[in-house]
Amino acid sequence: MSDGIFLGGGGNDYGEAQDLLLKYANRHGLIAGATGTGKTVTLQILAEGFSAIGVPVFLSDVKGDLSGLAKSGSADFKLHEPFMKRADTIGLDLQYDKFPVTFWDLLGEQGHPIRTTVAEMGPLLLSTLMGLTEAQEGVLNVAFRVSDEEGLPLLDLEDLQALLVWVGQNSKELSLRYGNVATSSVGAIQRQLLVLENQGGAGLFGEPALDLRDIMATEDDGRGRINILASDKLMASPKLYATFLLWLLSELFEELPEVGNPDKPKLVFFFDEAHLLFDDAPKALVDKVEQVARLIRSKGVGVYFITQNPADVPEDILGQLGNRVQHALRAFTANDQKELKQAADTYRPNPAFDTAEAIREVGTGEAVTSMLIEKGIPGIVERTLIRPPSSQLGPITKAERAEVMAASPMSGKYDERLDRNSAAEMLAKRAGEAAEAAEKAEDAEEKLEAEEREHKQGRRYTGSDGERSTSRRSSKSEGWGGAIATVVAKELKGTTGRRIVRGILGGLFKGR
Numbered sequence: 001m002s003d004g005i006f007l008g009g010g011g012n013d014y015g016e017a018q019d020l021l022l023k024y025a026n027r028h029g030l031i032a033g034a035t036g037t038g039k040t041v042t043l044q045i046l047a048e049g050f051s052a053i054g055v056p057v058f059l060s061d062v063k064g065d066l067s068g069l070a071k072s073g074s075a076d077f078k079l080h081e082p083f084m085k086r087a088d089t090i091g092l093d094l095q096y097d098k099f100p101v102t103f104w105d106l107l108g109e110q111g112h113p114i115r116t117t118v119a120e121m122g123p124l125l126l127s128t129l130m131g132l133t134e135a136q137e138g139v140l141n142v143a144f145r146v147s148d149e150e151g152l153p154l155l156d157l158e159d160l161q162a163l164l165v166w167v168g169q170n171s172k173e174l175s176l177r178y179g180n181v182a183t184s185s186v187g188a189i190q191r192q193l194l195v196l197e198n199q200g201g202a203g204l205f206g207e208p209a210l211d212l213r214d215i216m217a218t219e220d221d222g223r224g225r226i227n228i229l230a231s232d233k234l235m236a237s238p239k240l241y242a243t244f245l246l247w248l249l250s251e252l253f254e255e256l257p258e259v260g261n262p263d264k265p266k267l268v269f270f271f272d273e274a275h276l277l278f279d280d281a282p283k284a285l286v287d288k289v290e291q292v293a294r295l296i297r298s299k300g301v302g303v304y305f306i307t308q309n310p311a312d313v314p315e316d317i318l319g320q321l322g323n324r325v326q327h328a329l330r331a332f333t334a335n336d337q338k339e340l341k342q343a344a345d346t347y348r349p350n351p352a353f354d355t356a357e358a359i360r361e362v363g364t365g366e367a368v369t370s371m372l373i374e375k376g377i378p379g380i381v382e383r384t385l386i387r388p389p390s391s392q393l394g395p396i397t398k399a400e401r402a403e404v405m406a407a408s409p410m411s412g413k414y415d416e417r418l419d420r421n422s423a424a425e426m427l428a429k430r431a432g433e434a435a436e437a438a439e440k441a442e443d444a445e446e447k448l449e450a451e452e453r454e455h456k457q458g459r460r461y462t463g464s465d466g467e468r469s470t471s472r473r474s475s476k477s478e479g480w481g482g483a484i485a486t487v488v489a490k491e492l493k494g495t496t497g498r499r500i501v502r503g504i505l506g507g508l509f510k511g512r
């Protein structure tokens with residue numbers, strides 16, 4: 001097995017061949033550059049390289065181009081023609097090949113459905129996803145606490161919506177225990193849930209939830225499986241896209257064991273359009289991303305951010321990205337020039353050229369690169385011709401995608417949604433039981449009123465002796481039980497009765 005992934009090489013105006021060393025591949029990386037400068041090709045060849053040496057990959061396909069990984073390239077394919085001379089220039093014996101691919105899709109259209117539960121997502125990420133205020137986030141935390149304490153599983157949006165209804169109905173009691181639970185905040189959360197549902201969020205939440213082992217699989221031939229998340233339509237809901245990927249990173253961080261410094265990563269995660277994660281993100285979220293990025297490498301996971309400009313990534317996180325491929329940046333404005341200089345200053349300088357000038361001048365499919373070398377120190381920056389991929393450049397057809405999905409080991413595992421007993425069903429059942437109890441109480445009241453009318457009517461016909469006789473018989477036969485029933489019936493008849501019924505409905509969790 002090679003100790004690195006070949007990224008590209010030199011030529012007359014270029015430096016030495018560049019390899020991403022596997023033992024430093026989990027120290028994260030950055031692929032940056034303006035639109036159309038070759039970031040997708042770089043992502044594709046890295047995915048191929050990791051797969052070839054047995055490392056599973058998870059990446060998002062924002063433009064639909066990366067589906068070509070599932071099909072072998074060919075010399076006569078028009079998109080490959082410009083790369084033929086480049087392979088000769090950098091001394092690459094290009095072998096075309098396809099790679100094992102699993103297609104996923106939050107919307108369930110272009111891949112196998114990929115889901116998580118509301119409980120697994122948690123209140124922090126959900127609050128970020130819905131853009132909640134601090135007060136609204138507090139109410140959402142109360143709902144999650146009630147869910148845990150009362151054994152009400154939150155699996156899908158319907159569960160959360162049902163629980164929030166109960167929280168709103170019992171806001172006064174909950175406020176005494178957890179602090180202010182404003183019904184206006186509950187209403188605002190419900191409205192945001194409706195927006196999320198309209199954006200396709202309902203498809204994300206539910207069961208069967210994703211088993212992390214399914215994205216960390218290898219083939220019988222030893223190659224790592226490449227998991228491709230269809231994201232072209234998902235980009236219409238950028239917060240949903242970014243929050244899901246952050247959730248996935250968080251789950252990997254929590255579930256995977258510590259492995260120290262492995263010879264190669266256990267999984268490599270590519271986060272395309274990374275700026276969507278940080279745009280207008282609250283500090284708590286940025287802090288969480290920084291924590292995950294800093295610590296997840298000890299779990300053997302490498303994270304690579306793909307974005308147009310390194311400035312899109314917060315400085316504390318950018319400082320952790322040791323392996324860098326910088327495609328061209330354009331400097332049309334004073335601010336562009338400032339960001340270009342900042343990008344250049346993050347590289348270890350090469351006396352052979354000016355880094356900022358090189359970043360501005362490299363063409364499509366070329367890059368300024370710096371990989372970690374021995375002892376984990378950054379290598380000197382080099383101008384690099386990026387190698388051509390072995391798989392097809394550009395997307396495969398719908399028929400070819402369907403064929404890959406049908407042959408996938410995930411076929412049938414996640415396709416059918418499960419709807420097991422959870423918060424919505426449990427609350428509905430309790431409400432039904434309460435309504436049934438109220439109906440029985442009302443029937444009992446009506447029966448007692450009817451008996452009382454019959455009794456009074458009988459007294460008018462029998463006279464006073466009959467009345468006394470009836471009273472004596474009644475007191476003997478009914479005793480204390482009859483007297484209590486009469487009192488309860490009278491209480492149920494008026495305002496007090498309505499309060500009792502509301503108490504039954506409002507106290508659904510008691511004794512459960």
